[in-house]
Amino acid sequence: MRSQYPVEFFVNIHRIAVSINPSEADLAGLIRSESDLYFLGQKLESCTDKYERAANALYGIAYYHPFYEGNKRTALLTCELLLEDQIICAKEEEIYHFVLDVACGNADIESITEWLKNNTH
Template sequence: MITKEDVLQLHTLSIEHYGGSHGVRDTGMMESAVNRPYQEFETQPLYPTAIDQAAAIFESMIANHPFIDGNKRTGLLAMFALLDMNGIRLSASEENMYQFTIDVATGKMDVDEIASWLSENTY
């Protein structure tokens, strides 16, 4: 399970490494993005697999835009961390990851399409 503290740390690392402005723009939106992968309906998880959870946090971090800067980078890192916690690795090239991220950021992919892409590009 990835926590709010984990995501804040990933954001800090991203800003320190790649540049940009530190800071949370909207705490509620950040918490919403972090909690989304673990939502349930009538005790059934809405995102039952690690792939589904990674897709949910990635889409939410980008759509919610909780940070002043580095939302896509932080979303990617949170997605990678969630996959890694479950022993899942990405096999996509850097170029494919870039295009995937842009497609998500521009609304060309919904959470189900993100999960499908991840399923096809992980091992």
């Protein structure tokens, strides 16, 4: 059975996230670690709810940097997509610092999940 979150799922989101900046267009879809994306897809399959799934995606992409460029943008966009009908309602600056903290390893899955629950509607 095919994974609900194959590597291509993340690559397509990365293409969108990176294409916003024309100077990075040639980096769209360039993978640094396909195995990290494969593992992340498997991890998301085992998550019990959308918050846990979104938190794992945010952490897995922002922290492990599976792409050459645009990892934090891709992580946030993937997170937002996985939240389905929920919208992150924090201020842009707060979101920026939160994603940066995740990328630096200053947040774990539990704290990311809690932050998402407290900052979405």
